[in-house]
Amino acid sequence: MNHDLISAAETRPPDALARMVVRAATPADAESLIRMRSAYVLSTPLSKEWIRRCAVQLAHRLAPGGDARAFVIDDADGSPVSCALGLIQPVLPAPTYPRGLAARVHMVATRPDLRRRGCARAVVGALLDRLRDEHVTLFELHASDEAAPLYRELGFATSPALMRMTRCAKPTTGTDMARDADVLLESRQGWMPPEQYAETVPKATCFACLYFTDEDDRPLQLHSVYSPAHPWQLVGGTMDAGERPWGTAVRECGEETGLTVSGPPRLLATVYGLPGAEWPYSTVGHVFDGGRLSAEQISSIVLDPYEHDELRVLPLSRWQALMPPRDFARLGAVAEARRTGRAAYFDTWDWGPAE
Known part of the structure; x- marks a missing residue:
């Protein structure tokens, strides 16, 4: 049976509303489900911030690979009017749950105006069927006195062994509770809020350069006053916050040479380097074609004395003796990209001495 779309009439009493359809919830339904929980389930409605946090987490958990399953019935306008949400959790296997999977009907x-019309029976029935299809054989829920008869009909039995405790080391503020909820979800689900996840991913600094030659295709480079490790450099530099690579190349060109480039941008190479002892972040760079400069344009260049003290235009082969091997290899890759029209991928721009 396809439980993604099942007629509610198949699982509810004959006197329930006709033409209702039960469907599987998607991440897009997360906020609506949380708002229903806030309005119809909790004794104290959630704040806007808690609704946002819960919706973000539930959306992730409803996505493929997540631990949440939910079924809803929509109103004529497409908004959910009834829902059942279950959370799958691993347990140690036993003869009655050999796969070690349990689910809580959360x-x-x-x-309210659609209660006692079979909606709850329909969505819970669809949820239990889906969970059984996924080899969940242990189910639990907390039932109100009003709802208990329905759950008994569906196969649940009262267990005096179930107990519950909320244990806090200190009175919690809203911020504390939100943080604790994030930590709990991270430990159980392997997921964390975006701001926490961002702290775990690799960081990178970005730069953008322009490759200029003279009219005889001889590369132009500038001599650095601050970097003995990279004495001869292309025109360019590190991106500022809010910049895009081409914008960085244009700005740096104006600052370092006084030249103005108008584009359109033509990418010659993408450069990548791993972090090292000298710098804790990776490096990502874009090298654009600055074009061929006339002798008059080259003679008009005005260097920034705080960055460069000399410019040279030399045949590619002459640059090899003046540059570290890795720097020259990058220059050669860029020159070849200009010659062939195929952008280069240069991924050995690592921090630290070249091997």
């Missing part, structure tokens, strides 16, 4: 909610 929430069942129906808009």
Whole structure:
């Protein structure tokens, strides 16, 4: 049976509303489900911030690979009016749950004007069927006195062994509770809020350069006053916050040479380097074609004395003796990209001495 779309009439009493359809919830339904939980389930409605946090987490957990399953019935305008949400959790296997999978029916909610019309029975029935299809054989829920008869009909039994405790080391503020919820989800789900996840991913500094030659295709480079490791450099530099690579190349060109380039941008090479002892971040760079400069344009260049003290235009082969091997290899890759029209990929611009 396809449980993604199942007629509610198949699972609810004959007197329920006709033409209702039960469907599987998607991440796009997360906020609507949280708002229903806030309005119809919780004794104290959630704040806007808590609704946002819960919706972000639930959307992730409803996505493929997540631990949440939910089914809803929509109103005529497409908004959910009834829902059932279950959360799958691993447990140690036993003869009655050999796959070691359990599920908690975390929430069942129906808009008040549509209660007692079979909606809850329909969405819970679809949820249990889906969970069984995924080899979940242990189910639990917390039932109100009003809802208990329905759950007994569906196969649940009261267990006096179930107990519950909320344990806090100190009174919690809203911020503390939100943080604790994020940590709990991270530990159980392997997911964390975007701001925390951002702290775990590799960081990189970015730069953009322009490759200029004279009219005889001889590369132009500038001599650095601050970097003995990279004495001869292309025109360019590190991106500022909010910049895009081409904008960086244009700005740096104006600052370092006084020249103005108008584009359109033509990418010659992408450069990547791993972090090292000298710098904790990776490096990502873009080298654009600055074009061929006339003798008059080259003679008009005005260097920034705080960055460069000399410019040279030399045949490619002459540059090899003046540059570290890795720097010359990058220059050669860029020159070849200009010659062939195929952009280069140069991924050995690592921090630290070249091997």
